[in-house]
Amino acid sequence: MSRFSLSLALLASLAASPALAHAILVGSSPAEGAHVPAGALSVTLRYNSRIDAKRSKVTLSAPDGTLARLDSTAGNGPQLLQAAAQVQPGAYTLHWQVLAVDGHITRGNLRFTVDAK
Numbered sequence: 001m002s003r004f005s006l007s008l009a010l011l012a013s014l015a016a017s018p019a020l021a022h023a024i025l026v027g028s029s030p031a032e033g034a035h036v037p038a039g040a041l042s043v044t045l046r047y048n049s050r051i052d053a054k055r056s057k058v059t060l061s062a063p064d065g066t067l068a069r070l071d072s073t074a075g076n077g078p079q080l081l082q083a084a085a086q087v088q089p090g091a092y093t094l095h096w097q098v099l100a101v102d103g104h105i106t107r108g109n110l111r112f113t114v115d116a117k
Contacts, residue, residue: 023047023079023100030094030112036087038114043070043083049100050078056098058083063090087114 027046030036043058053074058081060068070083081098094110 022102022104022106023049023051023098024106025096025108028110030110032110032112034112035115036112038087038089038117041085041087041114043085043094044075045081045096045098046075047079047081047098047100049102051081052099052101053081056081056096058097059095060085060087061093061095063088063092089114089116 024047025045026048027044029042029044045058053072056072058070058072060070062068068085070085072081072083074080075082081096091111091113094112095107096110097105097107099105
């Protein structure tokens with residue numbers, strides 16, 4: 001195999017490496033479409049790759065349309081982001097934006113419903 005072919009093969013394998021992939025949400029609490037009780041809400045977002053928690057953000061859209069930026073912190077692992085909020089009954093949307101260690105920003109939304117206690 002020539003050096004050129006070997007170099008191309010190496011570059012192709014690096015490009016397909018999961019370590020270079022964007023951070024994709026692979027699990028959350030609450031989950032998409034979940035029903036949760038009113039009161040204290042604990043949010044955990046789990047990604048498929050390492051994220052920079054300090055440069056990531058979580059915003060909560062309340063039933064009345066108001067937006068609140070939540071204080072988010074790194075979880076017990078490099079792929080976790082955590083936040084907390086007080087919620088009342090109604091339909092909510094959690095907006096997340098994370099910076100992966102590959103330097104790319106990914107965004108998404110989670111919709112859930114808060115039920116009366």
